[in-house]
Each structure stands twice: as C-alpha cells, then as structure tokens.
Amino acid sequence: MSDTICVGTIAGAFGVHGEVRLKSFTADPEAIADYAPLTNEDGTRSFDLQITRAVKGGFAARLSGVRSKEEADALRGTGLYVPRDRLPALPDDEFYHTDLIGLAVYDTGGVELGRVKAVLNHGAADLLELQLPGGSKTVLLPFTRAVVPTVDLASGRIVADPPEGLLE
Known part of the structure; x- marks a missing residue:
C-alpha cells in the first residue's frame, strides 16, 4: 500500500488570475480542501488549497504559489496527494481504489x-478492470459483494465469482 493517496487532479487553468480547475476524488468532493496541504506525486511541491466555486466537472480553486494563468496551465494533469494517515479509516467493506489496483x-x-x-x-x-493473464485483454468485473465476496488486502488477493460467460 502506498504512503500517499491521490485525492484529486488539476485539469488546467480557470480564468486568467491563477485559479485552477480541480477534479476531486474524495467521497465528499469539497472535503479535498480539508486535507491540505496537498503535494504533487513526488512530493517536491506542496499546495494549500482554497475552493472558490463549483464549476462543471469539479471546482475552481486557488493553490498557494500559483498566481497566473500560465502557472496554472503548467500544472495541468498534476495529481494531488495526501499522506494515507490523514485520510479517515474505512469500514470493513469499503476500500481505497489505490489499494485494489495490482491485486x-x-x-x-x-x-x-x-x-x-x-x-x-x-x-x-x-x-x-482485470488484466487477464498472458496478454493485454481486459474484462470488467462488477465490484459487488455477490461477485466479489472476499477482498484480502493483507494477503494481496481478491476472490471473485464472475457471472457465467464473462471470461469466455
């Protein structure tokens, strides 16, 4: 499991005064601001975040140190990360997506x-989305309790009972 979790991404500039268009991945999208300061993936940049308003597909926000449209545009595609220990603990039947990838x-x-x-x-x-063994083919498996009765993060495995014909 990773020490940091991606909680959002910057989609580019919003306006000409350094605001960014922000897409949040948190359960309550506006709660992304509660986890600040946020960092880029390698941790070399840190940002305080202030959501200024909701916009189509996310939020307009101000990031510390970003003052112009050019600086905001340069951050397009940047993921925003927080240390795992700042996120709330989840109930037994809920998982962070990042913990499932690769299992x-x-x-x-x-x-x-x-x-x-x-x-x-x-x-x-x-x-x-499952990558099938020995190739590049993928299939989509419903992530429901009926189809995926067991997720064992400690042993790095998932047990699934896929619908008839899904993998044929």
Whole structure:
C-alpha cells in the first residue's frame, strides 16, 4: 500500500488570475480542501488549497504559489496527494481504489483470473478492470459483494465469482 493517496487532479487553468480547475476524488468532493496541504506525486511541491466555486466537472480553486494563468496551465494533469494517515479509516467493506489496483484476482476454486488494472465507476456501480493473464485483454468485473465476496488486502488477493460467460 502506498504512503500517499491521490485525492484529486488539476485539469488546467480557470480564468486568467491563477485559479485552477480541480477534479476531486474524495467521497465528499469539497472535503479535498480539508486535507491540505496537498503535494504533487513526488512530493517536491506542496499546495494549500482554497475552493472558490463549483464549476462543471469539479471546482475552481486557488493553490498557494500559483498566481497566473500560465502557472496554472503548467500544472495541468498534476495529481494531488495526501499522506494515507490523514485520510479517515474505512469500514470493513469499503476500500481505497489505490489499494485494489495490482491485486491478484482468483475464482472461488483458486484459479487466477487476472490482476486489477483499474477501478472504474461510470455512474451505476464500481467495476474492476482485470488484466487477464498472458496478454493485454481486459474484462470488467462488477465490484459487488455477490461477485466479489472476499477482498484480502493483507494477503494481496481478491476472490471473485464472475457471472457465467464473462471470461469466455
């Protein structure tokens, strides 16, 4: 498990006065400001954050040290990270997406199905994108208790009972 968790990303400049367009990945999107200071991925830059208003697809925000449109545009695509210990503990049946990525997925008989490449949500429910063994093919597995009865972070494995025909 990583020592830092990505809680948002900068989508570019918003306006001409150094504000950025911010996409939040926190459960309560506005709560991203509560975790400041935020850092870039390698920790070389640190930002205090003030959300100024909601905009389509996220928020307009001010970051410390960013004063112009050019500086804001230069940060486009920058992930914003916080130390894991600043995030709240989760109930037993909830997981941070970053903890699931890379885990091996086995069927109920112990046969490896693949590894979690990504966790996606297109509005209805979470999906695990599995990279199948021995190739570049991926499949989407519903991330529900019925299909994924066991997630064991300590041993780095997930047990799944995929729907009939999904992996054929």
